[in-house]
Amino acid sequence: MHKMRVAACLALLAASAGVRAANAGALEDGAERYRPYLIEGVASALEGARALRERAAAADLPGAKKAWLSARAGWERSEVFTAGFVPELDAQIDAWPNADSGFHAIEAKLFGAGNTDVAADATGLVEHLNDLHGKLKDITLTPQGLLDGTVRLAYEVGESKADGGESRISGTSLDDMRNNIAGIDFAYHTIFSTALNTVDGKLDEMVTNRIEQLEAIVATPDLRHVNIADLRQTSEELVIALQSASAKLGLQRPTLEAQAR
C-alpha cells in the first residue's frame, strides 16, 4: 500500500516534469516560429530605411516621408523583441525628444522642418538595422525574453497617447499602437497560446479576449476617438493575465522594465 502510494507519487512527479519539459519544448518551438516574423519585420524596417536614404539623397521629401513611415511600421511591429532583447539599440533608434540620431531625429527634419537633410541619420539607421538584421538568425530567442517584451509592450500600449506621445510630429502614434498590438497578438499566438491552453484554457481565453479588445479599441479612424480609459484598463488586464500565465508556463514573472531583473 505504502509502496504503491510512493510509486503513484513518483509517477505523478514524472508526469508533471514531463508536462513542464513538453511545455518548455513547445515554447521554444514557438519562439522559433516567431523568428521569421521578427526577421521579416526588421527586414521591412531596413528596406524602408534604405529607401529613405535614397529618397533623401534625391531630395524627394514626400518619398522620404513615405519611406520613413514604412521603416517605422516594421520597427514597431518588432518591438516585442527589441524592448526585451536589444534594449540598448532600442533606446538609440527610438531616442526622443531631441535625439541626434534615430527615428525621431529624422522625423523632426522630414515632418518638422520639412527638409531632406538626413543623409547621415539615415545612413546610421540603415547600419543599425542592417547589423541587427544580420544577427537575427542566430540570436537566442528565449521564451522568457519574449514574454517580458510582450508584457512591457502591453503595459506601454495603455499609456495615454492622446497628445500624440512620442511621435507627435509625424502623427504616427495610432499606427504605432496598432503595430505594437499586432506584434503582441502575433507573439502571443505563435509562442504562448497553445501551451497555455493545455494548462489553463480560461486564462488563454482571457488573454486572447483582451488582445482582441485592444485591437477593437484602436480600430478608430483617428487618435482622438481612441477611448483612453478603456485602452488603459484593457492593457492592464492583459498584463495581469500574462503575469498569471507566466507561472502556469513555468516561466518567471515578467518585469515591467528592461533591466529590472
Add this chain to the structure above:
Amino acid sequence: MTLLHRRLAALLSGVIVLALLGRAVAFPVDGDKTVLPVATELNEDALDKPREVFQSERTGAKSYLVNLGDLAFNSPGLLGEVARQAGVSCGTCHVNGANNARFFMPKMSSRPGTFDTTGPLFNPKANNLAFDPVRIPSLRGARYLAPYGADGRFASLRDFVHNVITNEFAGPEPSPATLDAIVAYIHDVDFLPNPSLGPAGRLAGKITEAEHRGEALFAKPFPHDPALSCAGCHVPSSGFVDHQQHDVGSGGLFKTPTLRNADFNAPYFHDGRFDSYNQVVDYFDRTFQLDLSAQDKGDLVAYLTAVGDGVQPYERDGAGATLKEINDFSTVLATAIPAGDKDIVALAVDTIGRELRELTEQYPDRKNTSVSGGEQQRVLARNGLKELVLTLRRIEMAVAAGRNADAATELRNYRNLMAAAVPSLLASAEPWSLFNQDVHDRHYAALRQVMRSRHISR
C-alpha cells in the same frame, strides 16, 4: 494635484475634436500662432503647486467623504466624454482647490487663468455662442463665499457643482453620494492662514503705517456715494464678502469676490481684466471718483496685500507631494472594498492609476535624451510605480468579480509597497527625474525645440 503637461496637451486634442483649429495639430499651439501668452505653461508641468489646506486636518483626519470628494474632483471620469478623453478634471482648473493662473486654451481663454464655461468645447449644447471667458476662481474658503459663479447665479454650492458636471462638461448624472462628497471636499478646502488677520477681519500683529491708513480708507464712505465704501461690500469678516451682486461698472452684476488669499488670485475681476491691485484700485478711483492721492492708492494696495496674504501659498511639487495625495485617495479603498462598492473602487483605481502613470513619466526612460545617468534608479522607480498600477487593477478586477477578500489582500500588498519600498525607490531616482529643476528644464527645452521645428515648416 494634477500633472498639467499631459492633461493640457491632451486637452488640445479635445479642441481638435471640434475642429476649431481646422486641422489636427499635435502640439497645443493654435494653428498659425506659434507663441503662447507670457506666463502660460501649457505644455509643462509646473514645479510649484498651490498648497492645499484642509479645515478638518487641523483638528484631526480628513473624513472618508472628503477623501472621496477629493478623488472625484481629480477624476476626469466624472465629466463628459470630451473632458474624459482629454484627461480634464475639476482639479485641472482648480489645482489643489486653488486657481490655475497658467491655464490657457486657444479659443477658450482670453488670457491665462480664464476659461469660457459657455464655450463650444465640452458641451456644444451649453454654448452661448459668445466668446466670454471668465476667470478661474480659487475655491479656497468657498464655504464662506455663496452665492456661486462670478454672477452669483447659484445660491447652493451643490447645485453649482451639479451644473458644472452635467451642463458645462456634459457629464453623466452623478450619484447623490458623489455630489455630497465633492461638496464636502470643497467645504473642507480652507483659506491659507494669515497671521496678519485678527478677529472680525481686522489687521493684527505687526502692521505698517501704510496698512493702517489703508484699513481706514477701506472703511471710509466714498465722497460722492456716501452709502458706499470698500468695506461695505468687502465686509471685513471671515470671507470679506457681502454675498451680494453689484454693478461696479464692469459689465453687469457680479458677486463681491473675497479678498482673502487674493494675493494669489490674479487675474482680477470676473473676466480677469486686471493683473494687479494697483490696476484694481485705479479702476475704483476712476469709476467712483474717489479722488485718491498717490499715497492713498499705495495705502489701499498695502492693505489689500496684507489682507490677501497667506502662509506658504505654494509648495514644491515632488514625489512626496504626489504620494501624499495618492495615499489620501487610497484611503477610500479601505472603505469601498469591504463594502463591495464597485463604482467607487473603479473610480479610485482609474484616478489613482492615472496619477501613478503620470508620476512614472517623471522618471524618464532610457529613450529620453534629456537625461543621462541614474539609469538603474530610474528603471527601478518606473518598475515600482507600474507594479502599483497593476496591483490597483487587480483590486478592481477582484471587486468586480465579487472577490472582495482577494481585493483586500491586494490592498495590503499595495499598502506595503506604498509604505516604504516605492517612496525609497522614488527618492533614489529623484536626481534624474523631472522633479529636478535642471532635468526638467532640459527636457522641456528639448520638447519645445522639436515642436518649434514643426512650426517653422508651416
